[in-house]
């Protein structure tokens with residue numbers, strides 16, 4: 001027999017209710033006016049509308065005046081670069097010049113720098129609704145310690161979902177590459193360290209908070225052998241593979257001169273044309289290469305701001321999606337794009353899409369799609385993150401659509417979300433737990449970490 005006490009036992013941990021619109025981005029792309037979403041044990045346990053019975057919850061959030069979306073998924077970043085954000089001597093060069101200016105400063109990275117840059121960078125992302133981030137840390141100076149272990153600690157302290165990629169560089173200036181000798185490693189060292197990090201931190205369970213992927217920096221900074229052996233190791237360990245590709249026309253020229261191949265041909269040669277792979281940028285594939293990438297289900301992390309700041313170009317996002325390639329969104333490193341808001345990247349992706357194909361193309365829903373489901377597909381987590389459906393991770397963002405910037409925007413909350421603004425998340429929730437609440441990071445360490453960040457940035461930016 002049910003007693004009154006039983007009826008009052010919460011059946012959900014969290015209930016976000018009465019959203020102006022709940023955009024689930026689920027398989028049916030359901031959008032529910034007055035919708036609610038419940039999270040239990042870190043996982044979405046119910047989704048419904050005003051007429052559906054709601055669970056009793058331990059905690060409730062009134063989302064009137066708000067759009068509720070899945071938490072945004074960041075598919076490309078270099079968190080450590082916020083230590084050299086908007087660095088004056090590097091503001092006018094293209095990609096190669098920018099790298100050569102900054103490598104000697106990045107050679108000063110250590111564990112303290114890795115922790116504080118991740119702490120501050122992941123907090124910045126969470127403030128703009130990001131619940132899962134990747135990071136690509138490819139600068140591992142000799143004697144710097146366990147930089148990725150330090151990043152993992154920061155992410156776990158904050159409670160954000162993260163995919164850390166073990167980056168690598170093996171070609172220094174003396175081998176015809178761009179980085180100084182002090183920040184490259186030999187192939188065996190890179191592969192041993194990759195294996196160690198997977199063993200230590202890669203959580204294979206569903207709804208995992210921390211995963212590891214392998215990520216040579218780019219075809220122009222590692223040896224052919226390391227590209228091939230990294231793909232073999234990723235296959236053996238069953239982890240994902242990431243690198244930069246086809247970012248600039250300089251890269252096309254470099255690959256043609258060094259390998260006699262264009263970047264995508266080279267990628268195929270080294271065993272990377274697989275659905276285990278997602279690539280950052282993908283600005284300059286030919287039409288035929290777009291078809292091949294799509295057929296192989298190779299993912300692309302679209303980084304619209306970075307591609308404009310560095311003058312790299314406009315990525316063929318619509319063509320990649322039409323060809324079948326998963327396309328996600330990335331803020332890219334905070335020394336190129338400088339700002340790290342996925343809301344801003346989503347808006348910029350929308351604007352670039354319209355610029356390329358006309359006003360009728362690439363609406364806010366396309367941008368939301370790549371910022372959520374597309375990112376999940378890039379990370380091999382379709383159905384698990386990037387959508388609000390029963391059984392998915394309880395990761396969501398609550399966006400206020402109020403105040404002067406949204407006055408008059410009555411007819412379409414999803415379009416309003418991206419056309420109006422700028423907007424930050426009111427609440428960012430990972431696995432049912434608040435990371436940002438009422439616009440403020442929940443973890444109490446931010447002021448202290450910002451002071452550490454200032455001191456570390458001054459050390460790293462000191463004259464050589």
Ligand SMILES: [Zn+2]
Nearest residue numbers: 244280332333
């Ligand atoms: Zn990058």
